[in-house]
Amino acid sequence: xxxxxxxxxxxxxxEPRHMVFSRMEMIVSRMQSKNNGIQITxxxxxxxxxxxxxxxxxxxxxxxxxxxxxxxxxxNYGYIFPVDLKNFxxxxxxxxxxxxxxxxxxxxxxxxxxxxxxxxxxLKRSMRNKQKHALEDFEExxxxxxxxxxxxxxxxxxxxxxxxxxxxxxxxxxEKYLHxxxxxxxxxxxxxxxxxxxxxxxxxxxxxxxxxxISRKQKNRxxxxxxxxxxxxxxxxxxxxxxxxxECNLQRNSLYMEYDPLxxxxxxxxxxxxxxxxxxxxxxxxxxxxIPTEMRVKKWSLSFEDLLSDKIGIMHFEEFLKKxxxxxxxxxxxxxxxxxxxxxxxxxxxxxxxxxxxxxxxxPCEINIDGKTMALVSESMKEVNPTSRFVxxxxxxxxxxxxxxxxxxxxxxxxxxxxxxxxxxxxxxxxRLFGFTSSTKRQAxxxxxxxxxTSSDQFQGQETAEIYEGSFHSYSTGNLRExxxxxxxxxxxxxxxxxxxxxxxxxxxxCPEKLDNSRRRSNLEVPRQGGYASAxxxxxxxxCVMLPVKTNMVAPLEESKK
Amino acid sequence: xxxxxxxxxxxxxxxxxxxxxxxELKRRLEEEKAKVKDVxxxxxxxxxxxxxxxxxxxxxxxxxxxxxxxxxxxxxDKRRIVSSSQDGKMLVWDAFTTNKEHAVTMPTTWVMACxxxxxxxxVACGGLDxxxxxxxxxxxxxxxxxxxxxxxxxxxxxxxxxxxTSDQQILTGSGDSTCxxxxxxxxQLIQSFHGHAGDVMSLDLSPCETGNLFVSGGCxxxxxxxxxxxxxxxxxFEGHESDINSVRFYPSGDAFATGSDDATCRLFDLxxxxxxxxxxxxxxxxxxxxxxxSISGKASFIWWL
Numbered sequence: 001x002x003x004x005x006x007x008x009x010x011x012x013x014x015e016p017r018h019m020v021f022s023r024m025e026m027i028v029s030r031m032q033s034k035n036n037g038i039q040i041t042x043x044x045x046x047x048x049x050x051x052x053x054x055x056x057x058x059x060x061x062x063x064x065x066x067x068x069x070x071x072x073x074x075x076n077y078g079y080i081f082p083v084d085l086k087n088f089x090x091x092x093x094x095x096x097x098x099x100x101x102x103x104x105x106x107x108x109x110x111x112x113x114x115x116x117x118x119x120x121x122x123l124k125r126s127m128r129n130k131q132k133h134a135l136e137d138f139e140e141x142x143x144x145x146x147x148x149x150x151x152x153x154x155x156x157x158x159x160x161x162x163x164x165x166x167x168x169x170x171x172x173x174x175e176k177y178l179h180x181x182x183x184x185x186x187x188x189x190x191x192x193x194x195x196x197x198x199x200x201x202x203x204x205x206x207x208x209x210x211x212x213x214i215s216r217k218q219k220n221r222x223x224x225x226x227x228x229x230x231x232x233x234x235x236x237x238x239x240x241x242x243x244x245x246x247e248c249n250l251q252r253n254s255l256y257m258e259y260d261p262l263x264x265x266x267x268x269x270x271x272x273x274x275x276x277x278x279x280x281x282x283x284x285x286x287x288x289x290x291i292p293t294e295m296r297v298k299k300w301s302l303s304f305e306d307l308l309s310d311k312i313g314i315m316h317f318e319e320f321l322k323k324x325x326x327x328x329x330x331x332x333x334x335x336x337x338x339x340x341x342x343x344x345x346x347x348x349x350x351x352x353x354x355x356x357x358x359x360x361x362x363x364p365c366e367i368n369i370d371g372k373t374m375a376l377v378s379e380s381m382k383e384v385n386p387t388s389r390f391v392x393x394x395x396x397x398x399x400x401x402x403x404x405x406x407x408x409x410x411x412x413x414x415x416x417x418x419x420x421x422x423x424x425x426x427x428x429x430x431x432r433l434f435g436f437t438s439s440t441k442r443q444a445x446x447x448x449x450x451x452x453x454t455s456s457d458q459f460q461g462q463e464t465a466e467i468y469e470g471s472f473h474s475y476s477t478g479n480l481r482e483x484x485x486x487x488x489x490x491x492x493x494x495x496x497x498x499x500x501x502x503x504x505x506x507x508x509x510x511c512p513e514k515l516d517n518s519r520r521r522s523n524l525e526v527p528r529q530g531g532y533a534s535a536x537x538x539x540x541x542x543x544c545v546m547l548p549v550k551t552n553m554v555a556p557l558e559e560s561k562k
Numbered sequence: 563x564x565x566x567x568x569x570x571x572x573x574x575x576x577x578x579x580x581x582x583x584x585x586e587l588k589r590r591l592e593e594e595k596a597k598v599k600d601v602x603x604x605x606x607x608x609x610x611x612x613x614x615x616x617x618x619x620x621x622x623x624x625x626x627x628x629x630x631x632x633x634x635x636x637x638x639d640k641r642r643i644v645s646s647s648q649d650g651k652m653l654v655w656d657a658f659t660t661n662k663e664h665a666v667t668m669p670t671t672w673v674m675a676c677x678x679x680x681x682x683x684x685v686a687c688g689g690l691d692x693x694x695x696x697x698x699x700x701x702x703x704x705x706x707x708x709x710x711x712x713x714x715x716x717x718x719x720x721x722x723x724x725x726x727t728s729d730q731q732i733l734t735g736s737g738d739s740t741c742x743x744x745x746x747x748x749x750q751l752i753q754s755f756h757g758h759a760g761d762v763m764s765l766d767l768s769p770c771e772t773g774n775l776f777v778s779g780g781c782x783x784x785x786x787x788x789x790x791x792x793x794x795x796x797x798x799f800e801g802h803e804s805d806i807n808s809v810r811f812y813p814s815g816d817a818f819a820t821g822s823d824d825a826t827c828r829l830f831d832l833x834x835x836x837x838x839x840x841x842x843x844x845x846x847x848x849x850x851x852x853x854x855x856s857i858s859g860k861a862s863f864i865w866w867l
Binding site: 061216261 | 588606730748
């Protein structure tokens with residue numbers, strides 16, 4: 001029922017599949033234009049420097065790397081080629097000269113070439129002046145292989161090659177040179193030396209060529225009928241205003257930003273394994289843990305979907321409903337979800353079980369749905385195949401809405417949830433203690449030490465003072481033990497009351513701050529840190545560049561400041 | 563329904579009439595859609611702060627494929643990766659340690675689709691063999707190829723596949739212009755989805771549990787949102803000028819992003835029923851191969867060739 005006819009014509013079937021060819025051709029023709037094209041010498045060449053400069057000006061907004069990148073593709077796709085064919089690369093230099101390829105050699109006109117053409121080209125070169133046209137080793141090997149393969153045509157191909165060589169020799173010297181290099185550049189792109197990638201590989205072609213796509217759209221009566229049906233429904237569809245849509249998205253973004261480790265490094269508790277090399281996050285975040293992380297529990301409050309997308313969340317919600325004596329709702333929902341995704345063999349059994357347990361009159365766990373919904377369910381049971389995965393859908397929707405609007409709100413307000421959240425917070429701090437000390441022992445990489453001892457770790461998403469205490473001690477003890485031989489370490493009791501107080505004061509002040517290093521530093525009020533902090537190694541996402549000795553001075557510094 | 567009545571008569575006239583009616587309806591639909599656009603997204607977005615201190619760098623380099631990598635998928639804990647490539651290999655990686663845990667050589671080259679199961683116990687892949695094959699991945703099993711199970715069969719190459727929220731169902735998209743939902747255990751078709759006029763290139767399931775929706779994009783330049791229960795097309799989105807290579811739902815399930823061969827990415831919204839933004843740059847001339855969102859949906863990722 002797809003719908004819109006597009007002005008594609010069947011000519012397109014033979015064209016390259018990807019639009020990039022036409023785009024490159026556009027760029028090349030702009031380059032060649034008289035008014036604001038590239039500066040071209042009388043010989044028809046231009047320098048690599050001019051090429052890059054032109055691309056930077058017209059396409060890449062003064063970004064050199066982008067321009068070089070783009071020009072490389074122009075080269076590898078065979079739209080330009082270097083005068084010196086032995087160095088088939090782009091150089092951003094005045095001395096490196098390039099030429100435009102003739103349109104007849106453009107890849108879009110030569111998507112497929114035959115082996116015969118290749119053999120003729122290679123034979124031609126082997127017949128001519130050895131100094132100028134000698135075949136390279138890989139070409140020689142290719143030719144021999146192909147000649148074997150095409151042994152019955154060899155004579156014919158040789159004649160062809162001879163003929164073409166003769167014609168070429170009649171040309172003027174300059175023309176001859178130009179045509180030779182164009183041809184050679186073309187085959188250099190089509191058959192690059194071994195080990196180099198052929199950029200023109202398009203992969204498997206479309207199963208439906210463009211012309212067929214159009215005919216599929218137009219000719220099929222059923223499709224047309226369906227299309228009209230769809231369109232009629234689509235016109236009456238309620239639509240949200242764009243402004244509203246944007247607003248919703250923005251709201252959602254800001255709500256979830258806290259949980260996005262990419263934007264907020266605090267989102268990964270206790271640390272992002274990809275930046276810290278510490279796998280604790282995975283260890284404490286799988287579905288079998290007894291008490292999940294605080295972040296995870298907190299996320300359940302964002303939306304009902306968030307709660308239900310977490311296995312532990314469902315379990316905990318079920319416990320709550322048990323206390324409320326409405327456990328059957330969530331169980332019904334769970335079973336129906338299972339029904340949706342269960343293997344076909346179990347479908348019938350499960351369907352029957354759900355009906356007898358939740359829906360049948362006088363069922364042991366009869367769910368509370370109104371007569372209207374029940375009627376819908378029984379109707380769908382009669383109408384569609386009773387083994388459908390979606391027979392109970394009306395009831396499921398009803399129960400889902402009920403839980404979402406009623407039980408879920410109560411759940412979030414309940415002590416059941418709040419206590420669990422606290423528990424998770426406390427547990428989390430213990431987990432951190434355990435996780436960090438053990439991991440520092442296990443793999444004492446310099447980077448880990450750094451993370452343990454610099455201020456950056458104080459911001460790993462702690463919420464309460466308790467966590468700060470716990471985690472901080474864990475760091476300090478772990479590090480002290482591990483780095484006991486650091487000569488400049490001043491002796492410092494791990495449970496110094498001063499440090500605890502400092503930590504407990506900080507979170508309220510610092511947590512809302514964005515992860516801005518300079519800001520964080522000023523807030524910490526440890527001016528002496530600035531000396532080494534300005535070094536690039538302070539950027540917290542650069543692993544393995546920290547010097548452990550230096551960083552371990554942090555604690556003493558902070559201490560002495562006190 | 564005059565149109566339906568007229569259908570019974572089999573002639574070119576009715577076809578033309580149908581076409582005309584469709585055209586008219588399309589025009590009206592466009593008008594309706596235009597009404598919704600009261601503001602440019604870029605204007606609204608202008609008020610938003612840029613992401614502070616955003617730096618990206620390579621964390622791991624996984625070396626092992628001998629051709630273009632065509633597809634990859636993360637396990638649900640985001641530690642392991644399955645990847646497939648042009649050379650006919652599918653590899654399962656522990657991306658954290660960069661170890662290859664399993665390697666499977668497929669009977670064909672161009673393994674264009676692969677997917678990790680939600681429980682992490684299965685991976686699926688397929689390509690020019692027109693099939694979707696499922697392999698168990700456990701550390702005890704060293705030769706997972708011996709335990710393979712061909713689940714889906716299409717009449718053309720398999721371009722994309724994805725497990726639903728269960729290991730027991732797999733959704734596949736193919737060059738034969740259809741998508742299909744399969745029962746893993748019995749290898750039987752549960753539901754097929756017809757409607758694309760060209761090859762289906764990519765699909766993504768709605769993250770929204772209640773939606774029962776998925777979106778697919780293909781060579782007919784359209785993205786279609788489907789109802790998995792009925793196999794019906796719910797919404798059609800168009801706007802791209804060339805093949806859609808990649809589709810990905812916004813984390814809320816209310817919108818999705820597409821990456822296309824026309825070197826643009828677009829954001830389509832299900833609620834507004836239209837395109838809400840288009841992302842492009844003049845110096846980018848290559849088609850976009852893949853798009854994805856960060857968890858909050860604030861940042862999105864795009865791979866260009």
